[in-house]
Amino acid sequence: MQIRPFWILIIATVLYGATVLILNIFKTPIDWDIEFQSYPGLLRHYSYFADESCVGKCQWKRIDKDTLRFTGAIKEESFSEFQSKIDANVKTIEINSGGGKVSASLKIANEISTRKINVVVRGFCISSCANYIFLAGAKKTIDGIVGFHGSHMFAVQDGGECVDTLEKKGCEL
Numbered sequence: 001m002q003i004r005p006f007w008i009l010i011i012a013t014v015l016y017g018a019t020v021l022i023l024n025i026f027k028t029p030i031d032w033d034i035e036f037q038s039y040p041g042l043l044r045h046y047s048y049f050a051d052e053s054c055v056g057k058c059q060w061k062r063i064d065k066d067t068l069r070f071t072g073a074i075k076e077e078s079f080s081e082f083q084s085k086i087d088a089n090v091k092t093i094e095i096n097s098g099g100g101k102v103s104a105s106l107k108i109a110n111e112i113s114t115r116k117i118n119v120v121v122r123g124f125c126i127s128s129c130a131n132y133i134f135l136a137g138a139k140k141t142i143d144g145i146v147g148f149h150g151s152h153m154f155a156v157q158d159g160g161e162c163v164d165t166l167e168k169k170g171c172e173l
Contacts (some may be wrong), residue, residue: 029102035076056081066091073099074128079107092118095134096144099127121146 013140056077061069066089074097093112099105105128112119112133119137126147134146 006069038055060085063094065089067094068092069094069096069122072095073098074108074133076101076104079104082108082111086115087114090117091138092120093133094122095125095129096121096123097125097129097133099129099131102128102132103127105132109133112136113138 003074005159007023012065017170052073054072059070059072059078060081060160061071062085063069068082068085068090070082070093072078078100111117116138118141119134120141121134121144123144124147125134125142125144127149130146130148
């Protein structure tokens with residue numbers, strides 16, 4: 001007996017549908033209250049990401065003579081504030097960010113790389129923070145969570161802003 005391709009397609013579709021149905025029935029949603037109770041530091045660091053009141057005004061703070069700390073979402077205003085606070089004394093940047101604008105992250109990363117500044121993650125460094133700023137550090141230290149995602153194509157497709165390749169820094173700086 002020969003099975004025709006049509007029936008193979010029908011059987012495969014039914015098996016796939018049954019698998020998806022079973023997986024959805026037994027899937028347990030993440031209870032973030034429990035997760036944050038299990039790891040109390042996560043909530044403290046994660047809560048900074050939602051605060052927009054500080055963007056471009058108080059995200060960069062001088063910790064000591066040679067250390068700047070960044071907290072929050074990365075926006076164009078974050079780069080402007082960075083420019084106003086960076087100086088030749090800065091040797092280390094501590095960061096806690098869920099990421100943000102690729103073009104601003106690339107500009108900050110370019111300065112970090114050029115100045116050979118160390119990067120320390122204190123909390124989170126996710127998305128464009130990890131993909132660009134963290135990797136730009138001369139020395140990289142993780143005291144938290146670093147989350148990479150995407151591909152090099154994000155830099156060239158970020159809102160149509162970037163038209164070059166990452167090897168050439170991706171965006172006009």
